[in-house]
Amino acid sequence: QKNGVSNGSLYKKTFIEHFEQAPMYVAVLTFLGFGVGTIFGYLRDFMRAWGLEKRNIATEREQQKDFVPLYQDFENFYTRNLYMRIRDNWNRPICSVPGPQFDLMERVTDDYNWTFRFTGRIIKNVINMGSYNYLGFAETDINALKTVTIELQKYGTGVCSTRQEMGTLDKHIELEKLVAKFLGVEDAMVFGMGFATNSMNIPALVGKGCLILSDELNHTSLVLGARLSGATIRIFKHNNMQSLEKLLRDAIIYGQPRSRRAWRKIIILVEGIYSMEGSIVRLPEIVSLKKKYKAYLYLDEAHSIGAVGATGRGVVEYFGMSPDDVDVLMGTFTKSFGAAGGYIAGKKDLVDFLRTHSHSAVYATSMCPPVAEQIIRAMKCLMGLDGTTQGLQRVRQLGKNTRYFRRRLHEMGFIIYGNDDSPVVPLLLYMPGKIGAFARRMLEKNIGVVVVGFPATPITESRARFCVSAAHTREMLDTVLNALDELGDFLHLKYSRYSKSSHPELYEETRFELED
Amino acid sequence: MDIKRVKDYIYWLYFQYLLITCSYVLEPWEQSMFHTITVTVFAMVVYTAYVFVPIHVRLAFEFFSQMFGGQPDSAV
Numbered sequence: 001q002k003n004g005v006s007n008g009s010l011y012k013k014t015f016i017e018h019f020e021q022a023p024m025y026v027a028v029l030t031f032l033g034f035g036v037g038t039i040f041g042y043l044r045d046f047m048r049a050w051g052l053e054k055r056n057i058a059t060e061r062e063q064q065k066d067f068v069p070l071y072q073d074f075e076n077f078y079t080r081n082l083y084m085r086i087r088d089n090w091n092r093p094i095c096s097v098p099g100p101q102f103d104l105m106e107r108v109t110d111d112y113n114w115t116f117r118f119t120g121r122i123i124k125n126v127i128n129m130g131s132y133n134y135l136g137f138a139e140t141d142i143n144a145l146k147t148v149t150i151e152l153q154k155y156g157t158g159v160c161s162t163r164q165e166m167g168t169l170d171k172h173i174e175l176e177k178l179v180a181k182f183l184g185v186e187d188a189m190v191f192g193m194g195f196a197t198n199s200m201n202i203p204a205l206v207g208k209g210c211l212i213l214s215d216e217l218n219h220t221s222l223v224l225g226a227r228l229s230g231a232t233i234r235i236f237k238h239n240n241m242q243s244l245e246k247l248l249r250d251a252i253i254y255g256q257p258r259s260r261r262a263w264r265k266i267i268i269l270v271e272g273i274y275s276m277e278g279s280i281v282r283l284p285e286i287v288s289l290k291k292k293y294k295a296y297l298y299l300d301e302a303h304s305i306g307a308v309g310a311t312g313r314g315v316v317e318y319f320g321m322s323p324d325d326v327d328v329l330m331g332t333f334t335k336s337f338g339a340a341g342g343y344i345a346g347k348k349d350l351v352d353f354l355r356t357h358s359h360s361a362v363y364a365t366s367m368c369p370p371v372a373e374q375i376i377r378a379m380k381c382l383m384g385l386d387g388t389t390q391g392l393q394r395v396r397q398l399g400k401n402t403r404y405f406r407r408r409l410h411e412m413g414f415i416i417y418g419n420d421d422s423p424v425v426p427l428l429l430y431m432p433g434k435i436g437a438f439a440r441r442m443l444e445k446n447i448g449v450v451v452v453g454f455p456a457t458p459i460t461e462s463r464a465r466f467c468v469s470a471a472h473t474r475e476m477l478d479t480v481l482n483a484l485d486e487l488g489d490f491l492h493l494k495y496s497r498y499s500k501s502s503h504p505e506l507y508e509e510t511r512f513e514l515e516d
Numbered sequence: 517m518d519i520k521r522v523k524d525y526i527y528w529l530y531f532q533y534l535l536i537t538c539s540y541v542l543e544p545w546e547q548s549m550f551h552t553i554t555v556t557v558f559a560m561v562v563y564t565a566y567v568f569v570p571i572h573v574r575l576a577f578e579f580f581s582q583m584f585g586g587q588p589d590s591a592v
Contacts (some may be wrong), residue, residue, distance in 0.1 A: 033538030040546055085541040112543055433535040492532060 010284035017239075017279050017419045018410075022495045025429050030460045033432045034082075041081030041401045056114045072317050078454065086436035087113040089451055094474045095122060098131040100471040103446065121317020123446070127476050129466045130450035134307040134423050136396045136471030137338030137378045145229045148373045155369035163355070164316045167366040175372045178379050179343050183313060187352070188345035190375075191360045192367045194302060194332030195221045197342030200360035202298070203229040204353075205328070206267055211251050212245060213295070214269040217277060222269050222300060231267075232257070238277070238384050244268070248293045266295040272304030272315040272331075276457060276465070278426050280308065283315055287325045298328040306336025307423050312382050312395040318421070337378040398423060398470035401477060408481050413494035417463070425466040426452075427484075427493075434491055435462050441490075445483045 041153040047053040057080065060070055071080075088109060096103040106125040107116045131138065139145075151171070161167035173191060179188040191197045202225030206212060210231040214222060216238040226233050234251075236243040248266070255262050268290060270281045281299070290297050301314045309317035314331070316323050323329060328350065344354060355361055382391035402423045409416050415428040431433055432453065439451045454460040468477075488494045529575040539550050 029536050033536065036538045036550070037541065041543060043546075082541075150532075158562060253562040431535060431538065433538040436541055490528065490531075491535065 004158070008290065014018040015280075015282070016420070019277075019279075020415050020496060022415060022428065022430060023497070026495060027460050029329070030431050034459065037082050037432060041077060046082060052279075053481075059174060062069060075455070083453075084113050086439075088116070089436060089439035097138055098128055098133060099138050099140075099271055100128055100133070100469055100473070100476060101125045102128050102131075102448070104443075107450045123443075126443070126446050126448045127472075127480060128448055128469070129480060130448055131469070132303070132335040132467055133338065133469045133471065134336045134398055134467065135312070135378070135382070135391075136345050136469050137374075137381075139335070139338070139471075144377070147377050148370050152185050152370040157368055157370060159366050159368055161365065162363060163361040163366045169179075169366070169369060171369045171372040171376075172366060175367075176343075178376055180345060182379050182383060183316075183345050185329060185345045187350075188343050189351050189354055189358075189361070190333075190341055190343045190363055190367055190372070191358075192341050193360075194334050194340070194342035196360050196364055197330060197332065197344060198222050198300065199225040199228060200364065201330075201344055201354060201358050202226055202269075204357045205229075206231045206265055206360065207299075209256065209263065210265040210267065212267055212269060213247055213251075213262045215239070215271065215274075215281075217274050218269060218271060219275070219300065222271070222511070226269065236376055238274070239279055239282055241282060241289065244286070245289055248289060248295060251316065252293060254389040266293070267298055268295055268489075269298050270300070272299060272301035273308065273424060275303050275418075275423050275424055276426065276452065276463075278416075278422045278424040280304070280315060280318070280419040280422055283321060283326075287321065292512065293303070296327045297325075298330065299326045301329065301331040302342075303335055303424060304422075305331040306382065306395075307398060308421055310395075311392060312336070328339065333375045335369075337375050339374040339378070341367045341371060341375070394470040401468045401470065401472055404474075405466070405477055405481070409484070410482075410496070410498075413486055414484070414487060414488060415495045421466045425468060426463040427466065428461060428495070429493065430462060430495075431501075432462065434493065437491060438464055438487065438493075441487055442483065445487075447480055447483055 044053065060067075064070070088107070093105045093107070094102050095105050102125075104126050105118055106121045106123055107118050109116050112389055136342065155169070155171070159167045159169070163172075175190055176188045179190065180186060191200075198219070198221035202212075202222070206226075206229045208230045210229075212226045212229070212231045212233045214226055214233060214235055216235055234247050236247050251263055251266055254260065268286060271288060273280055283299075286297060289295075299315070304318075305314040307313045308315055311317065314329075316326060316329070323345075327346060329345040331345075333339045334341070344351065369409045377386070380386045381388070381397070384391055399421070402421065402425075406416060406420055406425060409425065409427065417426045417428065418424065429451065435451050435453050439449060442449045449464050449466065451462070451464045457463060466480075531540075537550070537554075539547050542550060
């Protein structure tokens with residue numbers, strides 16, 4: 001089904017998201033597949049327990065036999081019996097820069113994925129549809145990396161200290177000023193690791209007696225930070241504003257659970273683009289709700305900074321809103337800027353508070369200078385401060401690639417989740433047997449994809465996730481689309497019940513027929 | 517050429533069966549075991565249908581026709 005504009009005056013352009021449901025038989029067959037896998041899992045566990053087969057992992061020591069068993073829960077069962085069988089599709093080592101194409105080390109297994117060995121051969125120029133390289137800044141071009149090389153020779157690679165001791169370099173100050181200018185806020189602070197930015201700073205902002213309203217599908221770093229803080233956590237349905245409003249009203253009417261006092265703070269945790277669904281947050285509605293009920297908003301723009309928006313400034317620009325509406329803007333440099341690390345930006349008071357109270361500032365090593373320089377050069381390129389329009393061209397190219405890729409996939413008849421403008425494209429596979437078959441056959445065609453299965457997604461909705469990049473050329477995308485077309489027919493993946501138009505390029509322009 | 521197309525189509529059907537029942541991920545001896553069991557169950561279903569379904573259908577047909585239109589027949 002399509003989501004149209006519910007509150008017409010808030011959205012300046014149409015907000016179209018797709019979350020089509022597959023026909024019922026697909027869900028039935030998925031469960032059947034998992035059932036067969038589970039039965040054979042029990043059989044193999046039985047054989048291992050009775051010594052008919054060698055145990056490779058999850059063996060307790062002789063002295064532990066009378067203790068509570070360690071490896072009987074479902075997660076271990078699943079890992080041993082279902083994940084191990086198709087394990088060769090993950091953790092594949094690459095040996096080049098993860099640009100639009102990369103080199104893969106070939107590895108084979110002799111004992112059904114329990115051990116791997118490298119043959120020594122390298123598979124060259126595999127098209128990369130899995131790296132978060134949205135603007136193509138993961139490059140090795142010498143001219144582009146000139147300033148990074150200079151900084152590397154000036155500072156070396158190690159910082160060897162935390163921000164509060166001796167680890168604040170002038171590079172960090174320069175970078176923070178640039179990030180603040182880029183986003184249009186008062187001040188920003190950068191950290192060495194994106195995951196740690198979330199998990200170490202949310203505990204500094206909220207504590208006991210506060211309420212966190214977090215989206216159903218938030219990333220693990222946000223969940224971890226929320227749990228570490230000790231605040232009460234309530235979950236609202238994914239991108240569902242009615243659910244969020246109901247929770248806000250209940251929070252304000254009923255207050256804290258037993259004492260009925262007002263909550264000290266109510267904070268809403270959302271992400272800009274959700275990486276497993278490809279959906280974009282409904283920011284105008286959330287901001288109007290936050291203003292009405294006097295809550296705070298924490299926006300995690302890990303995937304959306306640099307990737308959406310007319311000049312790459314994230315979802316705030318995509319919806320045409322002002323960055324003052326969002327209280328805490330958080331993002332990472334790992335995805336669009338080709339570096340590592342994260343930032344938190346907002347009002348100067350907030351950032352000064354975090355400089356003294358954040359766990360990451362006190363205990364974690366700060367960002368290393370060459371990486372900071374890479375972010376500086378990428379951001380300057382994006383803002384146009386290096387004198388070229390290359391940054392804007394990259395953002396435009398990403399938008400064009402995204403729209404082309406999604407349009408062609410819809411036309412072919414695959415089920416794709418997410419917003420039409422998000423560069424993260426999940427293609428639904430559903431059945432567990434198809435996960436392994438899809439990834440292996442795409443690698444045979446020299447295309448590297450990321451497939452995701454049960455613990456990271458709901459059990460019936462396993463998917464392949466494509467990340468479109470500005471560095472992909474039209475030919476690369478066409479190669480991938482043709483391979484997907486062929487593979488979709490061979491594996492029977494085209495479940496969509498809507499728009500299956502014939503290939504537009506085969507349509508003869510000279511046929512003029514009157515249509516009724 | 518036609519034989520090749522037919523063979524490819526049969527292979528494609530076999531591959532769909534492997535994917536749907538998730539026996540694509542099993543090791544060869546597990547696959548043989550699974551195929552044996554599936555074929556046995558399927559053969560038993562087909563045999564039962566062949567032996568019993570026509571008899572039951574005929575009996576049901578006679579039962580219903582006797583209930584609705586039986587009297588005029590026996591008055592000869």
